[in-house]
Amino acid sequence: MQDENNKQLFKNYVKSNYQIDLLHLPDPEIAYEKMATKLNRPKTTKLIHLYHKNKWFFYTAAVFIVLVATTWFINTQNTPGNQIIPSQQPPITIQLHNGKEININENDNAIQVGRQKVAKHNSINNQLSYIGNKAGATTEYNTIKIPYGKKYKLVLADSTIVHLNSGASLKFPVAFNGRNRKVVLTGEAFFEVTKDSTKPFIVESNKIAVEVLGTKFNMSDYSSDTTSEVVLVEGAVKMQEKESVKDQILHPGEKGTFNQNSKTLQKEKVDTELYTSWIYGKLIFRNKSFDEIFKSLERKFNVEFVIENKPLEKSEFNATFDKDVSLEKMLFYFEKAYDIQYTVKNNKIIIK
Numbered sequence: 001m002q003d004e005n006n007k008q009l010f011k012n013y014v015k016s017n018y019q020i021d022l023l024h025l026p027d028p029e030i031a032y033e034k035m036a037t038k039l040n041r042p043k044t045t046k047l048i049h050l051y052h053k054n055k056w057f058f059y060t061a062a063v064f065i066v067l068v069a070t071t072w073f074i075n076t077q078n079t080p081g082n083q084i085i086p087s088q089q090p091p092i093t094i095q096l097h098n099g100k101e102i103n104i105n106e107n108d109n110a111i112q113v114g115r116q117k118v119a120k121h122n123s124i125n126n127q128l129s130y131i132g133n134k135a136g137a138t139t140e141y142n143t144i145k146i147p148y149g150k151k152y153k154l155v156l157a158d159s160t161i162v163h164l165n166s167g168a169s170l171k172f173p174v175a176f177n178g179r180n181r182k183v184v185l186t187g188e189a190f191f192e193v194t195k196d197s198t199k200p201f202i203v204e205s206n207k208i209a210v211e212v213l214g215t216k217f218n219m220s221d222y223s224s225d226t227t228s229e230v231v232l233v234e235g236a237v238k239m240q241e242k243e244s245v246k247d248q249i250l251h252p253g254e255k256g257t258f259n260q261n262s263k264t265l266q267k268e269k270v271d272t273e274l275y276t277s278w279i280y281g282k283l284i285f286r287n288k289s290f291d292e293i294f295k296s297l298e299r300k301f302n303v304e305f306v307i308e309n310k311p312l313e314k315s316e317f318n319a320t321f322d323k324d325v326s327l328e329k330m331l332f333y334f335e336k337a338y339d340i341q342y343t344v345k346n347n348k349i350i351i352k
Contacts, residue, residue: 128155
């Protein structure tokens with residue numbers, strides 16, 4: 001532990017593997033000093049052993065003091081000048097085949113076109129389920145749009161479940177009448193595709209297309225990103241670049257990436273939880289650039305970041321945030337773990 005390289009490795013480990021809990025915020029310097037003190041502590045005498053009999057009392061008292069002090073510090077940081085007030089969230093909308101756009105409200109229990117009910121709405125599960133009772137010669141498409149700050153679950157007419165992330169939209173048929181089941185995605189979504197060997201399920205985006213029969217996978221292709229990603233959890237998929245015949249087969253635990261600049265397809269083994277945790281409200285970042293992280297936070301919280309510290313944009317960070325952790329606490333983590341400073345001005349978060 002005396003070696004400087006070991007000391008730095010330990011600090012990096014604390015930052016990389018720490019799962020956020022603001023009442024136990026890690027300081028690598030303090031953590032290192034505590035461990036070094038314990039390792040270098042001389043052998044205790046019998047007199048010291050008397051202390052060990054009451055160690056839990058002292059531990060409890062120390063934890064209590066830390067909790068009170070940390071809570072006080074967090075509360076004092078929420079000054080009016082540094083308060084983050086998210087923009088008002090627009091509603092989730094459905095654009096019908098005739099161009100009419102309707103809002104999905106919490107009190108609605110169904111989507112109707114004329115007198116016909118085409119979908120059921122469950123506000124408790126935050127879910128819209130299409131009935132699929134409109135089979136016919138022509139295929140009618142609807143488009144659902146999810147604003148920043150919200151997520152939503154859509155059940156298609158074939159019972160395929162689509163988890164849509166913030167800022168995503170999906171164009172889909174009211175009923176699957178043709179030889180395949182084709183939808184068009186912008187943004188990020190996790191698909192649980194119902195098996196149907198007679199009708200392949202195809203997801204198209206601006207840059208790629210993915211074809212499956214029945215599987216579970218995550219797909220991300222925001223218009224602002226230069227890469228498109230597909231992460232396979234179950235089954236098998238064919239990932240293809242739309243402008244060429246290049247394709248690749250993905251197996252469970254693999255991520256396929258298309259780079260728009262180099263026009264290349266690549267695949268690698270990954271931990272799928274890193275790419276699907278958003279479904280459950282959790283955010284996990286591993287070796288992600290500062291720019292990528294704050295794009296995710298902008299979508300999740302419907303806020304705007306301005307990064308004045310340009311060298312910081314491409315620096316890579318690690319962080320894990322559990323469900324329901326506020327944006328203020330996330331920023332507090334980055335400030336304390338990585339010494340990143342920020343201010344709030346005109347409801348914009350400015351990273352200095």
